[in-house]
Amino acid sequence: MTVxxxxxxxxxxxxxxxxxxxxxxxxxxxxVVDALGQGGWTILGQRVRTAAGEVDIVAERDGILTxxxxxxxxDLTTAAYALSARQQQRLLTAGAILQGQHxxxxxxxxxxxxxxxxxxxxxxxIPDAFRDAA
Numbered sequence: 001m002t003v004x005x006x007x008x009x010x011x012x013x014x015x016x017x018x019x020x021x022x023x024x025x026x027x028x029x030x031x032v033v034d035a036l037g038q039g040g041w042t043i044l045g046q047r048v049r050t051a052a053g054e055v056d057i058v059a060e061r062d063g064i065l066t067x068x069x070x071x072x073x074x075d076l077t078t079a080a081y082a083l084s085a086r087q088q089q090r091l092l093t094a095g096a097i098l099q100g101q102h103x104x105x106x107x108x109x110x111x112x113x114x115x116x117x118x119x120x121x122x123x124x125x126i127p128d129a130f131r132d133a134a
Contacts, residue, residue: 028072028117029056035123036068044105052093065106067095069129072117076124079116088112088130
């Protein structure tokens with residue numbers, strides 16, 4: 001009985017932590033969308049699903065298609081380390097899919113930006129955060 005209760009409590013804590021992280025991620029994305037809009041970007045989509053996975057924000061300005069990955073964390077450094085090589089590859093593939101589906105997007109190219117958001121709401125924009133090695 002005690003083991004079952006311990007497993008239940010552990011699962012409940014994980015679920016609560018997951019919901020809290022999801023809520024913080026959505027709040028971070030909302031702040032970034034606002035900042036992009038103020039910067040003259042056209043938001044083409046938010047939480048865009050592709051066969052390669054979800055893209056947090058798809059935006060365009062001056063004909064440059066930008067796929068934005070928003071990372072939240074207790075501080076900006078922790079948020080920065082949350083963007084893994086696997087996620088970068090997923091975004092590269094998603095970008096190719098989106099350009100194939102929407103050939104009018106990104107007539108002047110495509111890039112991948114990262115936005116970092118910490119627990120205090122501070123944000124850091126990293127334009128052209130990574131590129132396709134090919």
